[in-house]
Amino acid sequence: MKHPGEHQLALFAGGDIAGYWERWRISRHVSKCGDCQSEVRALSEASQQLRAIAPDLPADLNWNRLAEEMTGNIRVGLAAGEAIARFDRPVARRPRLGWNAALVLTCATAVFLVAFWMSLPQQQAQHLMAALQRIRVERIGALVKPAAAPQDEVVLEASSSSLDVRENDRTMSLTHPHSDVVTVSVSLHGSAGVRYVDADTGQVTTNKVYYAEP
Amino acid sequence: MSDLGAPSELEASQRAAQELQNRFVSDNLRRIFLLIYRIVQNVADAQDLTQEAFIKALQRQEQLKDAEKAAHWLSRIASNTAIDFLRRSGRVNFCEIDSLVEPLSEPSESPEQAVLRSEHRAYLEEGLTFLTERERTALLLRDVEGLGADEVAEQMNCSKATVRSHIANARIKFRRYMERSRRQSGRKK
Numbered sequence: 001m002k003h004p005g006e007h008q009l010a011l012f013a014g015g016d017i018a019g020y021w022e023r024w025r026i027s028r029h030v031s032k033c034g035d036c037q038s039e040v041r042a043l044s045e046a047s048q049q050l051r052a053i054a055p056d057l058p059a060d061l062n063w064n065r066l067a068e069e070m071t072g073n074i075r076v077g078l079a080a081g082e083a084i085a086r087f088d089r090p091v092a093r094r095p096r097l098g099w100n101a102a103l104v105l106t107c108a109t110a111v112f113l114v115a116f117w118m119s120l121p122q123q124q125a126q127h128l129m130a131a132l133q134r135i136r137v138e139r140i141g142a143l144v145k146p147a148a149a150p151q152d153e154v155v156l157e158a159s160s161s162s163l164d165v166r167e168n169d170r171t172m173s174l175t176h177p178h179s180d181v182v183t184v185s186v187s188l189h190g191s192a193g194v195r196y197v198d199a200d201t202g203q204v205t206t207n208k209v210y211y212a213e214p
Numbered sequence: 215m216s217d218l219g220a221p222s223e224l225e226a227s228q229r230a231a232q233e234l235q236n237r238f239v240s241d242n243l244r245r246i247f248l249l250i251y252r253i254v255q256n257v258a259d260a261q262d263l264t265q266e267a268f269i270k271a272l273q274r275q276e277q278l279k280d281a282e283k284a285a286h287w288l289s290r291i292a293s294n295t296a297i298d299f300l301r302r303s304g305r306v307n308f309c310e311i312d313s314l315v316e317p318l319s320e321p322s323e324s325p326e327q328a329v330l331r332s333e334h335r336a337y338l339e340e341g342l343t344f345l346t347e348r349e350r351t352a353l354l355l356r357d358v359e360g361l362g363a364d365e366v367a368e369q370m371n372c373s374k375a376t377v378r379s380h381i382a383n384a385r386i387k388f389r390r391y392m393e394r395s396r397r398q399s400g401r402k403k
């Protein structure tokens with residue numbers, strides 16, 4: 001009859017054999033073998049004795065005094081930990097989200113406008129510039145010199161003194177008498193007009209020029 | 215009115231937390247000290263490590279709500295603290311604190327019983343010194359603390375097979391030590 005190894009018996013004594021079949025095999029052997037039974041019993045007893053002294057304090061130790069000392073030290077340690085944590089805690093900063101958000105928004109808008117401008121075909125960009133200038137004229141009542149119109153393009157201009165239609169190098173102007181109140185209007189659909197009060201008659205006069213594609 | 219009520223509520227909750235802490239320490243101090251002492255085999259080191267383990271545990275007070283889990287969790291912190299200490303120092307320091315030494319008296323035992331029990335304890339503790347640190351730690355966690363082999367392996371940061379080997383070696387050595395002592399005392403008689 002083959003006996004289990006010493007290690008196997010030591011593990012078996014504490015219920016530490018891994019694997020059901022191995023445990024069953026050793027258990028079966030031990031139940032029939034007197035030598036192995038006494039070995040397992042001795043191993044179990046040794047562990048039991050160790051467990052039995054576990055609650056015992058070392059000889060000649062004044063537990064009450066030691067416990068008091070340890071309890072005090074634990075309190076001091078905790079208090080020191082809290083103090084260090086308070087010292088290390090970062091100071092609360094004033095929220096700067098508003099400024100940051102505004103900055104990010106401004107940058108994003110600038111990037112978007114630049115990208116939009118660069119992605120526009122040249123012709124459309126020039127149209128847009130011209131339209132913006134006309135709007136500005138309408139708002140402030142003074143014409144800023146427009147960008148040079150490309151050849152073959154018809155440009156309508158309205159100012160406080162005249163309505164102009166310009167094509168290539170030719171210009172047709174519809175002038176009106178000077179007036180303190182002149183309203184200039186420009187449409188992106190191809191029209192420009194002025195509205196003013198005639199100083200002589202006191203009547204409101206409207207001049208409008210339309211451009212139609214040939 | 216609410217201004218008067220708020221500080222007292224705060225004080226009450228702080229007092230309750232303090233009481234919980236004190237109870238947690240007093241309930242577990244002896245058990246944890248002994249666990250660490252059996253691993254490091256030295257009173258002074260066991261005292262320092264016990265304090266360290268409690269401070270670590272109490273700095274995470276949210277874990278204390280369930281007393282049973284908290285005790286188990288504290289054992290893990292304690293054994294890890296002791297194992298880390300052994301790993302760091304690579305040796306066990308045997309110096310004692312003289313000022314703490316005082317005759318032990320247990321009123322429930324007769325003087326003869328106390329002497330016999332003390333001798334038996336010293337004899338078993340001597341047996342533990344024949345084990346390597348890892349064998350001793352594995353044996354104490356498994357047979358005294360009652361942790362499963364898997365848990366011991368996790369705490370000792372090694373494989374289950376290695377831990378089983380440590381446990382088996384420790385049991386065999388300890389059993390041989392007891393057998394040898396019994397034979398020697400038999401011969402003396």
